Amino acid sequence: MADVTLVLGGARSGKSARALKLAAQPPHIFIATAEALDPEMAERIARHRSERDSSWGLIEAPLELAAAILDNDGGGTVLLVDCLTLWLSNLMHAGRDCAAETDALLGALSRTRGRVVMVSNEVGMGLAPDNALGRAFRDEQGRLNRRVAEAADRVEFVAAGLPLTLKG
Numbered sequence: 318m319a320d321v322t323l324v325l326g327g328a329r330s331g332k333s334a335r336a337l338k339l340a341a342q343p344p345h346i347f348i349a350t351a352e353a354l355d356p357e358m359a360e361r362i363a364r365h366r367s368e369r370d371s372s373w374g375l376i377e378a379p380l381e382l383a384a385a386i387l388d389n390d391g392g393g394t395v396l397l398v399d400c401l402t403l404w405l406s407n408l409m410h411a412g413r414d415c416a417a418e419t420d421a422l423l424g425a426l427s428r429t430r431g432r433v434v435m436v437s438n439e440v441g442m443g444l445a446p447d448n449a450l451g452r453a454f455r456d457e458q459g460r461l462n463r464r465v466a467e468a469a470d471r472v473e474f475v476a477a478g479l480p481l482t483l484k485g
Contacts, residue, residue: 319429322485323465325439326475332436333399335475337368340397340434346374347397348385350404365399379407383418383425390429401437405461406454415457423468437462439474 322339326332347369353359374394378385382404389396398404408418426433441459446452466472471485 319426319470320432321426321429321465321469322432322434322471322473323462323469324434324436324473324475324480325462325466325483327439327442330475331478332438332475333365334368334478335473335480336397336399336434336436340395340432342395343372344374344393345372345395345397346376346389347399348376348378348382348389350379350382350398350400350407352377352379352403352407379404380411380413383421386422386425386429386433390431393431395432395434396429398433398435401435401461401465402440402458405458409454409457415461419461419464423464426465426468435465435469437465 322336324332324336324339326335349362349365351358351362351365353362374389376385376389382398386396386398405415408415438458439462440455446455466484469484472483473480474483475481
């Protein structure tokens, strides 16, 4: 039976650090959704890598997240997905059906036997974006977070480095 935790928060809130702490016990695999498409993102990825020791496995899954979870489930391995926000951005950029991809992710989570910790940004608490693409992304992110939170056993919100339990 799956044990799913969702860690939400704003930019630089400490959500990734919290997720690393929750998934600290090896064996563990980091499932990365980011792609180094520019120097700044490459630096962010390098910084995140430096926060993990050599005990961590690494799977890069910018689009095929459900498959990555199912392919690496089992053996007591903890899967840490960082992050759903970049995954959603990748899906939208690739013209994929976000609702169908979310269905596939939730299906994968329902079939896992181990622990999964997922990180996602809460983007709906600020100003409304001033363009249609920004508003569409904000809305999709809200729907994704809501559906994953519904399916999760535990949900935490991290603000200023402090985790607040919302569920579980």
